[in-house]
Amino acid sequence: MSGPTVHDVARTAQVSLATVDRVLNNRGGVSSKAEAKVKAAVAQTGYVRNLAAANLSRRRVYRFSFVVPSGDTGFVALLQAALERERDRLVEEQILIQIIPTHAFDVAGQVAALRNLDCDAVAIMASEAPEVQEEVSRLRASGVRVVTLVADLPQSDREAYVGLDNVAAGRTAAEFMGRFLGDSGEILMIAGSLSSRDHNERLMGFRRVMQERFQHLTLLPAVEGNDEARSVERLVSEASAIRPLVGIYAIGAGNKGLVRAVQKADAKPVTIVHELTPTSRQGLRDGTIDLVLDQDTSAAVVAAVRIMRDLTEGRDVPVDTGKIRLNIFSRENI
Amino acid sequence: MSGPTVHDVARTAQVSLATVDRVLNNRGGVSSKAEAKVKAAVAQTGYVRNLAAANLSRRRVYRFSFVVPSGDTGFVALLQAALERERDRLVEEQILIQIIPTHAFDVAGQVAALRNLDCDAVAIMASEAPEVQEEVSRLRASGVRVVTLVADLPQSDREAYVGLDNVAAGRTAAEFMGRFLGDSGEILMIAGSLSSRDHNERLMGFRRVMQERFQHLTLLPAVEGNDEARSVERLVSEASAIRPLVGIYAIGAGNKGLVRAVQKADAKPVTIVHELTPTSRQGLRDGTIDLVLDQDTSAAVVAAVRIMRDLTEGRDVPVDTGKIRLNIFSRENI
DNA sequence: AGTAAAATGATTGACGTACCTCAATTCAAT
DNA sequence: ATTGAATTGAGGTACGTCAATCATTTTACT
Known part of the structure; x- marks a missing residue:
């Protein structure tokens, strides 16, 4: 049998x-x-x-940590939720997940979180700072397998990256922006931070396609919204005041502010944002937002766990495991 | 520990x-x-x-069958490939997968395949014929858990459906079609078969959104391409000959023919097709195809297996497990 | 040939759960 | 109080692998 x-x-x-x-x-x-x-x-x-027998015998318990920014709105909230959801499933496979919350731009805190880690592998979403990369090296040296999540640290000793191809995401945003917009006009790009790699890559992709294929559209200089609704709202309002925008590409968080500003604007710009949150979902429904580019948090967590397991098992990780597909949501397919 | x-x-x-x-x-x-x-x-x-210990103890071996159309091109080929890929992973979790190939429209063959099935659960992709549904009932009665895959049999005794929301897929296609097309013009819709449920649902969704939001566009009567490149090519050529098409929505297989016909046409229509195959991928690259709506075959297989396992375990299946996300591919994100 | 090192065999006890048997105890109804 | 049924306890075996020990054989080298 x-x-x-x-x-x-x-x-x-x-x-x-x-x-x-x-x-x-x-x-x-x-x-x-x-x-x-x-x-x-x-x-x-x-x-x-027989994996079951093997795990049983060696009473293996996988201990994985997720060092991720905390927050109760936006993307990080989704990520948290996805983690909580997967956790229950994973317990009975002897996979224990510890979630270690940090603050988004607090490098010292992130380093501290990575410092006294006691686990087999860790998935981290942190700033691309030398201190963090150093800490990654230290972890690797002490035998902990390290995976980056959502925000890559390509210069570090991390063994895998789980997340979007952010350049492709930007390119895709540009493509749809260009195709939705027949006429010429000005487009506003709002990043969370101009110094964060993922946002920069998205910007780069967006700019490139715009230049390659949609030269009739004008790109305003990218602005920094700090992932905060308030400043995003202000930036959009200010830009719209000068002359009507035909398009907005919002790269980071703070979509609540974006929605408010767009609703107040005279002309409705084509609006493309990232991450399917309750806010952006609502925006799609009521037509404020035209497209949402999303990376599936559940998929990311599952992929991260899979990779961490493969790594601690000593198996080689199939390429592409970490590539999270870019999901495109419009009002018709949410 | x-x-x-x-x-x-x-x-x-x-x-x-x-x-x-x-x-x-x-x-x-x-x-x-x-x-x-x-x-x-x-x-x-x-x-x-401890699931491992439990499974070990009762020496449970899950025996799952996939009764799916065979073929070495197009969607079915992708599905086969996904099955083969997953199979290896699943063996060491004591999940044995048997793939039983059938022919696309051969109801008798499908029934025969379902007849002498010896397994715990089966995922089937078959015609929506009374004979098949009857066979599903028989299987259920003999204790086999039944899941439909890609093509649902909602009238049958199947316990879950894994696949797209085809109405939403059609609606999404229409939305992008409408937004890509500023001017008026005629749109051709090609289904594989007008009597298959999934294609019909896509058509319905497409038609509805067109009517709701894009009335300046004209829909030609839907035609039947039988999922064959030849007839698809002929249909497109014939339709283009009468007057230039501004858009084509290809719902079924046979994209090779579509690509050929579009490349010969005078004006380039906005072309939206289903399933990311080598052909459609190439079409995206060279600009023949504008958008590919895809259901991830790997995700479908994984979801099907998960549901079958939950069912045979007697656990209740979380809703939404079977919902396969609609992937949207453009030339920038393949 | 002699010796050390390397390779192999034989055996054993976990790991945590499932499933079975048989005896012992409690309970309910007369 | 007696009987029969329902409930509980005690204990054992099996699942397939890992990990260890110790004895034994083979190999390599002087």
């Missing part, structure tokens, strides 16, 4: 159980001849290790 | 292990008082069953 076991492998390989074990868990001390025999037997019998 | 076990529950509940077992696996024959004690102890200790 159940498939072949190590015993079957041992029998067909004509070696002892101990040798099979040594090969399977490469403990060394096996002649190449015996190793070949075992491998042949594995292939012949079609043996696949 | 590892969490509380049944022993801990028994101890804190002040009952024997046997009673805990009886409650946990509701075998009956337990006084309500004892049951309450056990449940309280579970809550108090925070006991969660």
Whole structure:
């Protein structure tokens, strides 16, 4: 009924159980001849290790941490929720998830959070600061597997990145912006922070496609909304006051302010924002927002866990596991 | 290290292990008082069953079948590939997947495939024919859990549907079509078969949004391409010959023919198709196709497996598990 | 040939749950 | 009080793998 076991492998390989074990868990001390025999037997019998038995036996408990910014609105709230949701599911697979909240731009706090971490692997969403990268190196050196989440730290020792291709996201935003807008006009781009990598990459992608394909549209200099509704609202209002905008690309958080400002504006610009939150969802419904580009937080969490598990298991991680698909939402498919 | 076990529950509940077992696996024959004690102890200790140990113990092997149309191009090929990919991962979780290929419109063959099925659950993608539905009932009656995949059989006894909301897909297609097209003109809709539910639902959604929001555009009567490149090509060519099309919504397969026809046409229509295949991907790249609406086959397989497992475990299936997100691909985000 | 090192075999005890049997106890109804 | 049924306890075995120990055989090198 159940498939072949190590015993079957041992029998067909004509070696002892101990040798099979040594090969399977490469403990060394096996002649190449015996190793070949075992491998042949594995292939012949079609043996696949029973993960349940394996985990049970070694009483493995995966301890994973998520060091992520806290907050009760916007994207980070979604991420938190996704984490909580997955947590329950994962407990019975012996995967314990610890969520360590930090503050969005508080580098010192992030470093502190990473400092006394006791786990097998960690997924971090933090600032691209040297101190953080240093801490990543330290973690890796102490045997902790590190994955970046949503915001990559490509210069660091992290072993994988889970999140969007932000350049592609920006390009996509530009494409739809361009196609929705027939005529010429001015477009406002609002980033959360001009010094954060993910926002910059989105900007870059957006700009590039605009230049390549939609030169009749004019890009205003990018502004910084600090991911806060207030300042976003003010920026949009101010820009609209000078002359009507035909398009707005909001790269970071603070969509509540954006919606307020757009609703007050004289002409309705084509508005593209990031992250499907209650606010942006409502914006889609009432027509204030035209498109929402979203990275699925659940998918991100699942992918992160999968990668962390593969890493701690010593398996090699399939490429693309960390690539989170860009979801595009319009009023018709929310 | 590892969490509380049944022993801990028994101890804190002040009952024997046997009673805990009886409650946990509701075998009956337990006084309500004892049951309450056990449940309280579970809550108090925070006991969660160790799935690995449980599965190991009962040497459970999930046997799932996928009865799906075969083919080496287009969507079905993607589905096959996704199945093969997932299969390897699932084996070591004791989930054995059998793929039973059928032919797309061959009802008799589909029924035959469903007839002598020996498994715990089955995911089927088949025609919405009474014979098939009857077979579903028979399967259910014999204890097999049934899930429909991609093409729903809502009238049948199936317990869940994994796939797109096809009406929403059609609506989304219409929205982008309408927004991409400023001027008026004629739009061609090509379904695979006008009698298949999923295609019909997409048509319906498309038509409705066109009528609601884009009345300046004219819809030609929907035509039937039989999911074949040849006939799709012919239909598009013929329609274009009469007068230039401004838009094409291709609902089914046969995109190779579509691409050929569009490339020969005088004016380039806005072209929206379904399913991200090598053909449609290439079409996006070279600009023949403007948008691809895709249902992620891997996600569908994963969701189907998850639901089948939950069903055979007797757990209730979270709503929305079967909802596959509509992926929207443009040339910038493939 | 002799010796050390390397390789292999044989065996055992967890891990946590499921499932079974058999005996012991409690309970309800006469 | 007696009987029969319902409930509870005690204990054991199995699942497949991991990880360890110790004895034994083979190999390599002088």
